[in-house]
Amino acid sequence: MKLKVYRYHEGMKEPRYDTFKLKSDPSITVLGALFQFQQEFDDSIAFHYSCRGAVCGTCAMLINKVPRLACRTQVASLIQGELKIPLSEFPAIEETVKWNPEEEILVEPLPNFPVIRDLIVDTTSFFNYYKFVEPVFKPADKTPEKERLMDPSAIPELELYTNCILCGACFGSCPIDGKNPDYWGPAALAKLYRFHIDPREKKGTDRLELANIPEGWWACEFYGNCRRVCPKGVPPLIAIAKAREQLNDINEKKEEEP
Amino acid sequence: MGGVNVIVTKSLNHDDAKEKSGSIPQATIHSHEVIIIGGGLTGLRAAIQIADAGLNGAIISKVHPLRSHSVAAQGGMNASLGNVPGEDGKNDSWEMHAYDTVKGSDYLADQDAVELMCREATSTVIELEHMGTVWSRLENGKIAQRPFGGAGFPRTCYAADRTGHNALNTLYEQLFDRDIPVYEEFFVTSLVQDRGRCNGCTAIDIKTGNVHGFVSKAVLMATGGFGRIFSRSTNALINTGDGHALALNACVPLKDMEFVQFHPTTLYGTNILMSEGARGEGGILLNSNGERFMEHYAPNSLDLAPRDVVARSIETEIREGRGFDGGYVNLDLTHLGADRIMERLPGIRQIAMDFAGVDPIDDPVPVQPGQHYSMGGIDVDINGATILLGLYAAGECACISVHGANRLGGNSLLETVVYGRLVADKIIEDNPIHLEQDIEPIKLAIIDIEDKIGDIMDRKDNGNFFRVKNAITDIMFNKFGIFRDSDGMDEGLVEIKNLQEQFSKLSPINKEKPFNQSLIQFLEVEGMLKLAEIIALSAIERKESRGSHTRIDHPERDDVNFLKHTVSILNGEEVDITYKPVILGMFEPKERVY
Numbered sequence: 001m002k003l004k005v006y007r008y009h010e011g012m013k014e015p016r017y018d019t020f021k022l023k024s025d026p027s028i029t030v031l032g033a034l035f036q037f038q039q040e041f042d043d044s045i046a047f048h049y050s051c052r053g054a055v056c057g058t059c060a061m062l063i064n065k066v067p068r069l070a071c072r073t074q075v076a077s078l079i080q081g082e083l084k085i086p087l088s089e090f091p092a093i094e095e096t097v098k099w100n101p102e103e104e105i106l107v108e109p110l111p112n113f114p115v116i117r118d119l120i121v122d123t124t125s126f127f128n129y130y131k132f133v134e135p136v137f138k139p140a141d142k143t144p145e146k147e148r149l150m151d152p153s154a155i156p157e158l159e160l161y162t163n164c165i166l167c168g169a170c171f172g173s174c175p176i177d178g179k180n181p182d183y184w185g186p187a188a189l190a191k192l193y194r195f196h197i198d199p200r201e202k203k204g205t206d207r208l209e210l211a212n213i214p215e216g217w218w219a220c221e222f223y224g225n226c227r228r229v230c231p232k233g234v235p236p237l238i239a240i241a242k243a244r245e246q247l248n249d250i251n252e253k254k255e256e257e258p
Numbered sequence: 259m260g261g262v263n264v265i266v267t268k269s270l271n272h273d274d275a276k277e278k279s280g281s282i283p284q285a286t287i288h289s290h291e292v293i294i295i296g297g298g299l300t301g302l303r304a305a306i307q308i309a310d311a312g313l314n315g316a317i318i319s320k321v322h323p324l325r326s327h328s329v330a331a332q333g334g335m336n337a338s339l340g341n342v343p344g345e346d347g348k349n350d351s352w353e354m355h356a357y358d359t360v361k362g363s364d365y366l367a368d369q370d371a372v373e374l375m376c377r378e379a380t381s382t383v384i385e386l387e388h389m390g391t392v393w394s395r396l397e398n399g400k401i402a403q404r405p406f407g408g409a410g411f412p413r414t415c416y417a418a419d420r421t422g423h424n425a426l427n428t429l430y431e432q433l434f435d436r437d438i439p440v441y442e443e444f445f446v447t448s449l450v451q452d453r454g455r456c457n458g459c460t461a462i463d464i465k466t467g468n469v470h471g472f473v474s475k476a477v478l479m480a481t482g483g484f485g486r487i488f489s490r491s492t493n494a495l496i497n498t499g500d501g502h503a504l505a506l507n508a509c510v511p512l513k514d515m516e517f518v519q520f521h522p523t524t525l526y527g528t529n530i531l532m533s534e535g536a537r538g539e540g541g542i543l544l545n546s547n548g549e550r551f552m553e554h555y556a557p558n559s560l561d562l563a564p565r566d567v568v569a570r571s572i573e574t575e576i577r578e579g580r581g582f583d584g585g586y587v588n589l590d591l592t593h594l595g596a597d598r599i600m601e602r603l604p605g606i607r608q609i610a611m612d613f614a615g616v617d618p619i620d621d622p623v624p625v626q627p628g629q630h631y632s633m634g635g636i637d638v639d640i641n642g643a644t645i646l647l648g649l650y651a652a653g654e655c656a657c658i659s660v661h662g663a664n665r666l667g668g669n670s671l672l673e674t675v676v677y678g679r680l681v682a683d684k685i686i687e688d689n690p691i692h693l694e695q696d697i698e699p700i701k702l703a704i705i706d707i708e709d710k711i712g713d714i715m716d717r718k719d720n721g722n723f724f725r726v727k728n729a730i731t732d733i734m735f736n737k738f739g740i741f742r743d744s745d746g747m748d749e750g751l752v753e754i755k756n757l758q759e760q761f762s763k764l765s766p767i768n769k770e771k772p773f774n775q776s777l778i779q780f781l782e783v784e785g786m787l788k789l790a791e792i793i794a795l796s797a798i799e800r801k802e803s804r805g806s807h808t809r810i811d812h813p814e815r816d817d818v819n820f821l822k823h824t825v826s827i828l829n830g831e832e833v834d835i836t837y838k839p840v841i842l843g844m845f846e847p848k849e850r851v852y
Binding site: 010020045048050052077120131135136144149150155162234 | 321322324326327330383387388390392394395396397398401404418423424431432465494528531593605610613722724766767768770772773774776816
């Protein structure tokens with residue numbers, strides 16, 4: 001088994017790929033393989049990591065042309081072809097380099113983000129879109145003494161979106177983000193929807209209106225890659241579809257009124 | 259980034275520096291009234307408090323705050339809300355919470371700090387709710403609570419098994435809303451002192467490799483634990499005890515460092531946490547004969563005895579040959595049913611499937627004990643103040659001593675948020691606003707750090723320092739693990755000393771400045787080696803068994819000689835160990851029975 005890794009740092013004319021033979025350990029993850037690479041082959045490689053347990057969202061990268069968390073992706077499963085995820089194509093995930101998926105793992109930085117060094121990308125614009133959605137709870141009422149009551153049946157839908165770990169895999173898999181750098185992207189819109197459906201928030205359409213612009217709800221073309229790559233099963237597509245439906249309803253009502 | 263940035267040419271006022279450094283690179287100095295080191299739950303909660311009081315605070319963090327280890331906390335946060343009555347129909351109270359905490363601590367916790375935490379618990383959970391945290395709910399709409407180990411009531415408030423994730427995101431949203439500056443991917447390299455006061459720190463900007471100075475009037479350490487000193491740990495890879503090492507180097511003592519919690523149920527192989535919530539929901543532990551062995555060790559509490567008790571029981575089963583090959587037992591959830599598992603424990607189900615290839619709905623999960631939490635830490639008083647004026651600590655890196663010799667599940671998330679707020683209040687009260695900020699000591703400190711890094715990079719030995727890192731973690735788990743004895747620990751200490759000696763000659767191979775993660779790991783290991791020695795000495799000197807510290811050669815608790823805190827301090831290269839009394843109060847020490 002080999003690891004084929006994208007290498008780039010400032011000053012290089014173009015990126016190169018380094019290939020490293022892994023010590024055979026069937027249970028190793030891609031993150032574990034990167035540590036092997038760092039410790040035994042070249043300690044100048046740069047990649048982000050933190051929890052190694054698929055909860056913090058730090059180590060999202062492009063593995064065998066699919067955005068995934070390196071920490072939860074098993075090398076053996078990749079080699080055996082078990083982790084194939086069919087994605088709608090866009091230039092960044094097309095064949096850019098020769099690699100043999102039967103014996104190599106191809107590791108590259110997340111697409112749609114500027115590369116800073118090796119596997120590390122610049123997340124500034126990603127977090128700017130996060131900022132645009134005003135991601136802070138805006139309560140409907142004055143602060144009560146005890147907890148606000150919440151119907152437990154409202155929670156499952158809310159959880160779908162609070163589960164987002166902001167890893168950026170969805171952003172990196174989105175054909176629209178690839179061609180329209182102004183599109184807010186799936187993660188930010190899912191976050192916006194999370195606040196919109198929180199029953200404790202002020203009722204109304206303020207949240208929806210915030211992204212009622214061409215770069216917001218309306219830029220999505222429903223390729224569905226975001227949902228397919230999300231390590232937490234968050235469905236930005238559903239949020240976007242529902243938001244549009246609700247905005248259309250509002251518009252229809254407005255038109256009906258004289 | 260906010261704050262006042264001053265560009266200084268570092269050799270201007272300092273002849274020595276000119277001589278030493280030769281070139282005249284520029285260093286950036288940032289100025290804030292309060293610097294918070296660490297962006298987990300404690301750091302974020304404190305930063306919000308500081309900002310709301312009108313002080314200019316900033317966070318320095320090794321990673322983006324949302325990547326902090328707090329995000330991985332699964333089970334929940336204890337508070338005597340009384341939303342779920344106990345078995346006898348009675349309601350919970352802060353006094354009962356305090357009693358369980360003190361008993362769980364094996365009477366080593368300071369009872370004044372425990373009282374404060376338990377009194378503040380309910381308002382703390384509700385405060386998070388008011389900020390927007392999505393908690394799991396009861397049918398009546400109130401925050402749900404479930405039973406946890408060592409607790410007399412269903413007291414643990416939870417958000418499925420993603421409590422830390424939900425709470426951290428909420429606090430980060432609040433931080434973001436207030437536009438509080440975060441120096442992200444900065445590795446703090448030293449605490450700086452001026453005239454007996456901590457007035458800032460130095461840090462490497464990992465992205466560029468440049469050393470920055472931070473001048474402040476107060477510094478709050480919120481750097482989390484040191485679990486990664488142990489080879490088997492539930493901790494994030496970033497939990498390398500950096501804050502502890504910084505404090506030590508500033509001659510600030512550490513307290514109770516021998517008390518290291520081993521969580522009973524970590525996933526076999528990777529040691530990712532399988533929340534205590536799994537047993538709270540009714541999960542049971544089975545040995546290789548299919549026996550529910552906790553019946554023999556804690557006949558009343560069974561699988562929900564405190565963590566030290568359950569971890570020892572599992573380890574005993576494995577050592578006596580009733581574990582499975584490779585050293586694990588089974589955590590059986592199959593009887594809970596698919597619906598309950600998917601509703602209450604979806605995250606750990608996913609982890610079991612991803613990392614062990616086991617679906618808990620159909621099959622038991624292989625688990626083994628692993629390091630989980632550090633009860634000891636930077637020695638602080640009940641206000642979070644250290645002996646160094648202007649330096650405070652809170653959260654896991656601190657030992658305010660609410661957990662004593664063993665922490666109860668659900669109390670650590672609580673501690674982070676309660677004391678993040680209270681210690682920030684103390685910093686505000688000690689109002690440093692009128693202090694003058696002198697940047698000269700910071701400039702000198704930057705030069706010291708640059709020289710130190712230069713010296714490390716100049717070392718000629720090309721040995722692989724990562725091997726030292728792996729070796730230290732094995733020594734700590736094997737010699738200072740769940741069961742300890744004098745012979746093993748003495749051997750371990752010699753090995754630690756040898757590793758320190760080897761390490762002092764090594765250097766990262768990569769000499770570049772930007773994103774030199776090898777250098778950052780190198781500096782982490784330097785601190786880990788120091789902490790390892792302190793843990794070793796503290797454990798060797800405590801000749802009794804209490805809480806998580808179990809000595810085969812001293813199996814009994816010894817209140818006559820050891821109802822006291824271990825205090826360790828760096829005296830030159832040597833470690834001095836002294837003791838100080840435990841603060842007792844409402845509850846008299848007695849034998850723990852579960």
